[in-house]
Each structure stands twice: as C-alpha cells, then as structure tokens.
Amino acid sequence: MNSHFLDGHYRILKVLNDGEKGKTYLVEDVNFPGSQFIVKQLCHPSSNPQSLTILRRLFASKAAILEKLGEEHDKIPKLIACFEENEQFYIVHEFIAGNPLTDEMIQGQPLREEQVISLLSEILEILVLVHSYGVIHRNIKPANIIRRESDEKLVLVNFGIFNEAITNLVDNLEYMPIEQANGNLKYNSDIYALGIVAIAALRGLPAKEISNLRSQKNQLTGEILWCHKNLKVNSKLAKILNKMVRCDYRKRYRYATEVLDDLKKLTNIEQDQQKQHQKKLLLVITGVAGCIILGVGAWFLQLPKPVSDAQQKLYQEGVNKYDAGNYEGAVEDFNQVIKLDPQNALAYNQRGDAYYRLGDYEQAQADSSQAILLNPQDANAYFDRGFAFSELGKYKEAIADYTQAIKLNSKNAYAYYGRGLALAQLKDNKAAIEDFNKAIALKPQYPEPYLQRGILRRRLKLRQAAIQDFDTVIKINPSDTKAYYQRGLTQFINKQKYAALKDYTDAININPKYIEAYLNRGDVYSDLGEKLEATEDYNTILQIDPKFIAAYIHRGIHRFSFGDYKGAIEDYTAALRLDSNNVAAYNNRGNAYLELGNKKAANQDYSQAIAINANNALAYYNRGVIRTKQKNKQGAIADFKKAAKLFQQQGEQDSYQDAQREIAILQNNSAPAPTTRLKSGKREKN
Structure with missing residues (x-):
C-alpha cells in the first residue's frame, strides 16, 4: 500500500498534528477528487489481542455517538467513516473551512x-x-x-x-x-x-x-x-x-x-437599558423635557437613603468575595458595612448567605431574621431563613418561612421546593408532593423537585411513578448521578436487578467516586452470584475511603454468602475498630462465628448488640438460635418472644412469623427439629 494513502483511498495532503496521542491529517478521497477531510489517528498503548478486542468495541461505540452528534447539530463536524489499519484506529470527519x-x-x-x-x-x-x-x-x-x-x-x-x-x-x-x-x-x-x-x-x-x-x-x-x-x-x-x-x-x-x-x-438587561436610553433621547428631541423632569423627580423619591462610597465599595467587595467562594472574607466585609450602617437589610441578607455557606446555620438564621425585621417585605430573607431553619432541624419554623416567602412571591418555585423538603421531613407526604408539583409547574426544567418527588413516591410504593420522575430528571440533565442512583434503587425493589445494575453503572461512569452507587451495585452483583464483580466494587469503595464502615459490613455479608466465614469476620472486626458500637457488625460477626462452630463467641456478639441497642430484634432472634443449640429452652423462648414483639412493632411481618414459628417448635417438645430455621441467624446491613 502507498504510504501516502490511508485505507487505500485517503491521500495525505498535509500533516496537521503529530503528537503523543496520534497524528491528524488533511486528506483527499481519491474516489471523489477535490473532496477534503480530516483523518485522525488514535494511538493506543497495547497490542495485546484481548486488549485490542476491547478497544475495537469501545472505538465502535464512541464512533457511533460522534456520528449521531454530527447528524444532530450543524456546528459539529460530521463523521464520515472510521477504520482500523495495522492495529491503529482512525476516524474521518468533514473538513471545516x-x-x-x-x-x-x-x-x-x-x-x-x-x-x-x-x-x-x-x-x-x-x-x-x-x-x-x-x-x-x-x-x-x-x-x-x-x-x-x-x-x-x-x-x-x-x-x-x-x-x-x-x-x-x-x-x-x-x-x-x-x-x-x-x-x-x-x-x-x-x-x-x-x-x-x-x-x-x-x-x-x-x-x-x-x-x-x-x-x-x-x-x-x-x-x-x-x-x-x-x-x-x-x-x-x-x-x-x-x-x-x-x-x-x-x-x-x-x-x-x-x-x-x-x-x-x-443581554436582556442591556437591551432594556439601551431602550430606556433611546426613549429618553426621543423625549428630549421632541421637546417634552417636562416629562423627563417629572419622571426623574419620581425616581429620586423612590431611592433609598444615599450610601457612602466607602459602604458601597465594602459591600461590592463582600459580594465579589462571596462569588469567588471566599465566604470568610465576605463576612468580614459585610461586618464593616453593617458597622457603618446598622439598618442595611441587604448586608444582613448577604452576610447570612455567607454564614450558611460556612455551615454556621445559627448565625445565618439570625442574620436573615434581622433582614426581615428591617424589611418585612423581603421574600428572599424568609426564603433564606427557611433553609437555615431546615438545616437546624426546625422544620415547622422553616415551613412558616417558606409560606411567607410564597405569599410575597407566589411564583418562587424554589420556595415551594424548600417547603416540600421540610414537609417530607415531617412525614406530611401528601402536602410535600403537592409542593413539589407546584415547583414543577412553575419551573418545568428544574430537576430537584422531580428527584425528591420520585423518592417520596418510592417510599409510598408508587414505584412506576417514581421511575417516571427519575426518567424526567435524566432527560433534563443526562449527567445527574443522583437520578440514576435513585432509579437504580427503585429498579432493585421492583426485582429488576439488571436494570438496577445499569443505572448504578451509569452513575459511576459519570462520577467514578460515587461510593453509594458502588455499594449498591456490589450488593446486586452479590445477589446475582457474581463473586468477583461484587468484591471489586466493595474494594473500590475502600480504596476511595478506607474508613467507610458500610463497605466492610457489605463485603463481610458477601464473603459470608459464599462460605468465606473467616474473611467475613475480618471485615466485621475492621468495622468495629472504626465504630465499636456498630450493632450490624456484632450481629453479622456472631453469624459467622456460629457457622465456624464458635457458639461462645457468637453468643457474646449477639449479647453485645443487645447491650448497645435493647430494641434490636435481630440480635434477640439470633441469640435465640444460639440458646436453642445450647439446649437453653427457656432462654431461647424468651429471646424469640422479645424478637417477635419488636418485629411486630417494626412492621417486619415475615420475621415476626419466623420468630413465632420458633417459639411454637420449642414449646412443642414432640415436634421434629425445624428444617427451615436460619441456623446462622439473620444478617443485618447498615
């Protein structure tokens, strides 16, 4: 093949770039004389056959996306072709003159x-x-x-x-x-x-x-x-x-x-200002200067009291620092403004925003309150104080403020959204959904109300409606990781494990450090019996954050599921080093000890879980299993009765029935030993 030709028919006219990632050429297709294209060579680090197979698949999928983009938008070059030559990959797209x-x-x-x-x-x-x-x-x-x-x-x-x-x-x-x-x-x-x-x-x-x-x-x-x-x-x-x-x-x-x-x-503001300027010029030119005098006089009557240059400069510096993320510096500047003018409501408002960003919600609430005192018609101050109250856990006060903000500005979608969040915290699900609906009606492209409404709908077991909400968020913003994650949770509840896997994977692809997505994907892999994939996800979490306790708990459960009881014990012990009061770790480690025949250690772990949380039904149930094995009939019955009562209170009907069955078996000495008993007890996740 002629070295000046690529793919047999692209004649190289010029080398546009020759870098580490490959070369870029200006070429002519000899089959269509006069037609010019750009050919880009893409270097890759490996010639391993297995790696090349994977790269070919990736190359094809990426090329398909680029082709679609070129078809959809005339300001993106159209993809003409892609090919492989001598184990190198090439793409051809239109030349933009x-x-x-x-x-x-x-x-x-x-x-x-x-x-x-x-x-x-x-x-x-x-x-x-x-x-x-x-x-x-x-x-x-x-x-x-x-x-x-x-x-x-x-x-x-x-x-x-x-x-x-x-x-x-x-x-x-x-x-x-x-x-x-x-x-x-x-x-x-x-x-x-x-x-x-x-x-x-x-x-x-x-x-x-x-x-x-x-x-x-x-x-x-x-x-x-x-x-x-x-x-x-x-x-x-x-x-x-x-x-x-x-x-x-x-x-x-x-x-x-x-x-x-x-x-x-x-640009709209600038156009409006330009129109106003032209309007004033027209008034002057047509000789109606009196109209201008009257207009200017009315304008001066509406102005607030004059502020000094020093105040104005300090205030603007504070705003600039806030915009740059320097919230401490912004607070210092607003302090000076307030010192010069204690009646400056706007300075209190801005300082409150800076305190909120710094996590000082008490001071943010105090500043918003002062702004409201100075200007009771400031809807933004009520809105800001509502968020401060929410962060302080004062949801009723937050709702009152959002309601006042809405009275002052009924078109504020964010106020409805904030109130919806606070109502959801108070378990007023119906009112919360109504507020999210209003926020959506006012601002249909605002994704957060859809997301929160979807989460609420899932809790109310309206799972298909929840999925529709998450679909809408993803349509508005295809990079919203939370929407993929929440949809994955819903798919898993619906027994759609492979759909859940895809959603968690999409979330991870967008945010490679999304720990919760790895955790849940690992659980799905584990449920599907994919041992290596699940382990890899749990390991990835611990590489990102070695102190993430739930990863040890979930990896321990996964190891337990395929009989690696010693490995499970290592994971639960690691979790307990980080949190000595972790009930789930004690419960699950007890299960692993029981599988290894160490009844004493298992009993100690279950008892420790009960000592930490006297209302932990699983620990009572599991200790009942141990006591049954130890022939401690009365102790076992007492534990199963306590577990049954707690399961019933918590709405865990299946577990309640399990405990009742164990009690019946123990009380009926003539009954055969149960074959369905969970001999290792019930497991618990964080």
Missing part, C-alpha cells in the same frame, strides 16, 4: 464584551446537545473552535471522546480543571475550559500565556484572579465567568443551560 479562534485572540487585542458573549452563547448551545447525549468534549480550547468561512458561525471540533477508550495521556492543561486532570471528569469540566477561553479573549491573551493566568490565584480561596483593575468588564459578565471557572466543580455552573440562562438575562 475556516480559521481557528486562535487567529482572533491576538496578544494585547482583547475582544469586546459583546463578542465574548456571542462566543460563549454559540459554544454553550452546542454543549447543551453534546451533554444531553452523555458526551463530554474534554478538549475545549481556541484551536478547537473554528470560525466557519461559509457563514461566520463557530464550529466545535476535535472531540476528546476517544481519549478514555484509547489513551490515558493528559494534555491541554492550560484549559483543564483540576478534577479532569485527576481523572474525575465532569460535564462542567467543559464549562470551566470555555470560561478560561472567554477570559483569555477578554484579556487579549494568546494560548501561550494562559498558564500565567491560571497561576494568578487568590491565596485563600484558590480562585483565579483575572479581572484586574485596568480591565473594564461588566460586573454581571464577570460574575458569570467567575462561576464558570470555580476551582471546585461543585461551586461551578452544573449545566450549560444555566450559563445560557444567565447570559440571556444579561
């Missing part, structure tokens, strides 16, 4: 704000679709944003979708957030990278100076300090960019739609 954004980002020549807003909006609209397919671009930078010649629109190219399947190499560090560099990729990792691109455009920084920008960080918060005093930037745009590039992904925008919403609000 145009110039990369690097050509527009010239050193010392910042882009105008409206240009940056347009850039953000165009790319975010692409990311909305991309993320909805469960895809993360991974490689957003100016070189991968092309200004298309034909219509001057921006096109997003060079997806890193194959990176996880083909290679573990990391590049593009200038635009990459910390969680991506650490292998914990999130959907909002793309939002961070795009935020860095926008900041560089506003500053007029070329790619080679981006690393310097990232090194200019607040020593206290670790956030990027990019907006220096000589840079004139709209404060609302700066706030949006700050939230896009937060170091902690949990404080960042979660979804591209959220950033787009804020950008639309910003």
Whole structure:
C-alpha cells in the first residue's frame, strides 16, 4: 500500500498534528477528487489481542455517538467513516473551512464584551446537545473552535471522546480543571475550559500565556484572579465567568443551560437599558423635557437613603468575595458595612448567605431574621431563613418561612421546593408532593423537585411513578448521578436487578467516586452470584475511603454468602475498630462465628448488640438460635418472644412469623427439629 494513502483511498495532503496521542491529517478521497477531510489517528498503548478486542468495541461505540452528534447539530463536524489499519484506529470527519479562534485572540487585542458573549452563547448551545447525549468534549480550547468561512458561525471540533477508550495521556492543561486532570471528569469540566477561553479573549491573551493566568490565584480561596483593575468588564459578565471557572466543580455552573440562562438575562438587561436610553433621547428631541423632569423627580423619591462610597465599595467587595467562594472574607466585609450602617437589610441578607455557606446555620438564621425585621417585605430573607431553619432541624419554623416567602412571591418555585423538603421531613407526604408539583409547574426544567418527588413516591410504593420522575430528571440533565442512583434503587425493589445494575453503572461512569452507587451495585452483583464483580466494587469503595464502615459490613455479608466465614469476620472486626458500637457488625460477626462452630463467641456478639441497642430484634432472634443449640429452652423462648414483639412493632411481618414459628417448635417438645430455621441467624446491613 502507498504510504501516502490511508485505507487505500485517503491521500495525505498535509500533516496537521503529530503528537503523543496520534497524528491528524488533511486528506483527499481519491474516489471523489477535490473532496477534503480530516483523518485522525488514535494511538493506543497495547497490542495485546484481548486488549485490542476491547478497544475495537469501545472505538465502535464512541464512533457511533460522534456520528449521531454530527447528524444532530450543524456546528459539529460530521463523521464520515472510521477504520482500523495495522492495529491503529482512525476516524474521518468533514473538513471545516475556516480559521481557528486562535487567529482572533491576538496578544494585547482583547475582544469586546459583546463578542465574548456571542462566543460563549454559540459554544454553550452546542454543549447543551453534546451533554444531553452523555458526551463530554474534554478538549475545549481556541484551536478547537473554528470560525466557519461559509457563514461566520463557530464550529466545535476535535472531540476528546476517544481519549478514555484509547489513551490515558493528559494534555491541554492550560484549559483543564483540576478534577479532569485527576481523572474525575465532569460535564462542567467543559464549562470551566470555555470560561478560561472567554477570559483569555477578554484579556487579549494568546494560548501561550494562559498558564500565567491560571497561576494568578487568590491565596485563600484558590480562585483565579483575572479581572484586574485596568480591565473594564461588566460586573454581571464577570460574575458569570467567575462561576464558570470555580476551582471546585461543585461551586461551578452544573449545566450549560444555566450559563445560557444567565447570559440571556444579561443581554436582556442591556437591551432594556439601551431602550430606556433611546426613549429618553426621543423625549428630549421632541421637546417634552417636562416629562423627563417629572419622571426623574419620581425616581429620586423612590431611592433609598444615599450610601457612602466607602459602604458601597465594602459591600461590592463582600459580594465579589462571596462569588469567588471566599465566604470568610465576605463576612468580614459585610461586618464593616453593617458597622457603618446598622439598618442595611441587604448586608444582613448577604452576610447570612455567607454564614450558611460556612455551615454556621445559627448565625445565618439570625442574620436573615434581622433582614426581615428591617424589611418585612423581603421574600428572599424568609426564603433564606427557611433553609437555615431546615438545616437546624426546625422544620415547622422553616415551613412558616417558606409560606411567607410564597405569599410575597407566589411564583418562587424554589420556595415551594424548600417547603416540600421540610414537609417530607415531617412525614406530611401528601402536602410535600403537592409542593413539589407546584415547583414543577412553575419551573418545568428544574430537576430537584422531580428527584425528591420520585423518592417520596418510592417510599409510598408508587414505584412506576417514581421511575417516571427519575426518567424526567435524566432527560433534563443526562449527567445527574443522583437520578440514576435513585432509579437504580427503585429498579432493585421492583426485582429488576439488571436494570438496577445499569443505572448504578451509569452513575459511576459519570462520577467514578460515587461510593453509594458502588455499594449498591456490589450488593446486586452479590445477589446475582457474581463473586468477583461484587468484591471489586466493595474494594473500590475502600480504596476511595478506607474508613467507610458500610463497605466492610457489605463485603463481610458477601464473603459470608459464599462460605468465606473467616474473611467475613475480618471485615466485621475492621468495622468495629472504626465504630465499636456498630450493632450490624456484632450481629453479622456472631453469624459467622456460629457457622465456624464458635457458639461462645457468637453468643457474646449477639449479647453485645443487645447491650448497645435493647430494641434490636435481630440480635434477640439470633441469640435465640444460639440458646436453642445450647439446649437453653427457656432462654431461647424468651429471646424469640422479645424478637417477635419488636418485629411486630417494626412492621417486619415475615420475621415476626419466623420468630413465632420458633417459639411454637420449642414449646412443642414432640415436634421434629425445624428444617427451615436460619441456623446462622439473620444478617443485618447498615
């Protein structure tokens, strides 16, 4: 084969890139003269036949997704073909004629704000679709944003979708957030990278100076300090960019739609201001200056009392620090504002928000109360105090505040949601669901009310309705790990074990450190008899958090299930080292000792579980099993009676019947020994 041809018919015109991850070529298809395409070679680290088989499957699935994206959006290059040659993988996609954004980002020549807003909006609209397919671009930078010649629109190219399947190499560090560099990729990792691109455009920084920008960080918060005093930037745009590039992904925008919403609000405000300005000019030009005088006079009458420059500056600094995640610094600034003006309700409100973020809910509640005292019509203050009360466990007070916030602003979906959460805590399920319904009606794209309504519906055994709610959350945000996890729990209850496995796996793929998803997936694998897979999930949890007690308990139960009683005892003992009062560990270790014939140790563990919790029905039941084996008939009957009473109180009907059967057998000496008795006792999970 001619070395200048790929797949026999792609003639190489130019090598565009030659890096560790492979080569990128501009090619011509000789079967269609004049047609140009991009061919990307994807290097992989192994030539092992088994590894290649796995890689081929991954390559095909990733290519199918990329093909679908190209069909759905005209600003994503269309996938033309993919092929394998000499155990190397290649993808072919359309060539976009145009110039990369690097050509527009010239050193010392910042882009105008409206240009940056347009850039953000165009790319975010692409990311909305991309993320909805469960895809993360991974490689957003100016070189991968092309200004298309034909219509001057921006096109997003060079997806890193194959990176996880083909290679573990990391590049593009200038635009990459910390969680991506650490292998914990999130959907909002793309939002961070795009935020860095926008900041560089506003500053007029070329790619080679981006690393310097990232090194200019607040020593206290670790956030990027990019907006220096000589840079004139709209404060609302700066706030949006700050939230896009937060170091902690949990404080960042979660979804591209959220950033787009804020950008639309910003442009709408500017358009309204422009219209107002034009209206005033028109009034002057047409000679009705009196109307302006009357309007301005009325406006001045509505103004609050003047604030000093010092107050205004301190307040704005506090807001900026809050937006940057420096809540301690924000509190200090708001303290100074309040000292200068003790009647400043807004400062109390903002300081309360900062205290809430710091976990000081008592002080947050006190500040919200002061804001309400100074301005009883402030719906936001009631709303904030409601959340503080909820965190303090004062749900009735929280409900009263949410209700007042709703009276002042009946369109506040978040207030209905907050009240629904508090009502659920008080077990008023019907009222909670009604509030979640109202929140959904007001804000249909707000996922949290669907999620919480789904959890409530599952508790009420409305499982199909619960699954529909979780489906809706996933449709709104395909990267919502909680929705996959909660749907997995519901599927498992419905005996749909393989569906549950898929949901837990999807949650883990989105968040590789989702401990609860590993725990539940391990339990499903264990129930299905998948010994190695279950063990691997429990082991993974303990690698992430060696002090996660439930993982030892569940791995112990799993080991017990296939006869590894010594291994189970090791796990339960490890759990007890971390928590010497863990009743489940004592109960289950007693079961393992019993299987090994060590009745004395088993009896001690069950008795210890009872000493810790006198209402633990399982411990009484299990000790009854031991006493039966020890021929202690009266002691066994007493334990089974206590267990039966507790099981009945707890609504555990099957276990209640088990205990009653044991009592009947013991009281009827002539009856044959039971064959169905759980000779190792009942197990208990955390």
